[in-house]
Amino acid sequence: MPKNKHVGDSVSKGGVDITRRTFLHKSLLTGGAVATGSAVGFFQTLTSMEVANAAMGESFSFAWVSDTHLYPRELNQRFIDKATRAFSEVEAMGSKFDFMIFGGDLAQLGDPVEIELGAELLQEVTLEKHFIPGEHDWYLDLGESWNSHFGESPWTFDHKGVRIIGLDTVGSAPDYWSARGMTDVERMGHMSALDGSQAGPWSGLGKKNREWLSATLSDWPAGDPVIIFSHTPLYEVYAPWNFWIRDWRQVHEILAPYQNVTNVHGHVHQPLYNEIGGMRSIGQLATSWPWPYAPEGTPELTKPMLRVDPGDHFDGVGWTSLAMNEGRMDYEYMMWREQVFANTRADSGTGDNQNQKLSPRIADRGWTGDWFNIERK
């Protein structure tokens, strides 16, 4: 299996070996993302993937918004305010973007009222829009409201030399509700709490979607860029919170031949970056709230995010502007605060090397054999 690449790995550019941390330090000294109030992903510009895929395709930009977690209007205005701010900002910059992707968790409890409210707010954005569902959109009515408003997933289209794919990573959880006689509300309740005690490792593509992904990529040249949108990450971020797809092994096998894959994912509500083989994964902000970093299992963070100010509900959230530039993915977190990244590890909330255990194979602890081949009826 391919190994996760971690901070400090030596990368070679222009024949000079240099650690990623050193490169990052130089970038911060000479760049200035921190001072701008937004956060540019510097470090991906150093990867061997980019060197291999330089000067490819036509450049374009797009916007990502996700994880608005809307409640009905009378219950919660804050999340509406933040979603509205994101959509307004995207629309204001609309001439820059070719399209917007909404990456799931539009609703909090899958209530059709919440999804209707989200559809109404999304009308602010007049760009071409594409949608993938989150688990919060799905498990009250098993996707009925979501699909009726935003269409079914997965889907694909080609854009300026890039194959673009939108996956459904949430809709094929094993049936944890029938045998227990759960109501629809109870089923949604377990999912909305990310409660793995009932739902197990619920996130995944499932056999049908994996076959679709394989067929969709079968005619695509291995060196050409692919962007895959998914709500949950396509690698094992943190199993106890279901921050991963349970069938990542098979998905990585499908993606292994492709040398320039970018997975843009939501669900984690925080800046994350990782590379496995030819796939880079970029975690996205929520507009609703930031999750803390997982205490173990993830690659050591290159640029940890500061702890957020609990008194400021616009802190630590936002949306993302992304650009495919000649086969290289650049991105800018449009986070609504002045100071984004920690200057010292003590400020980061991620612990130090002693407290943060690195366990690349954490998913194996919850590994359940043939679970990933069980299909929900």
Ligand SMILES: [Fe+2]
């Ligand atoms: Fe979410």
Ligand SMILES: [Fe+2]
């Ligand atoms: Fe989610």
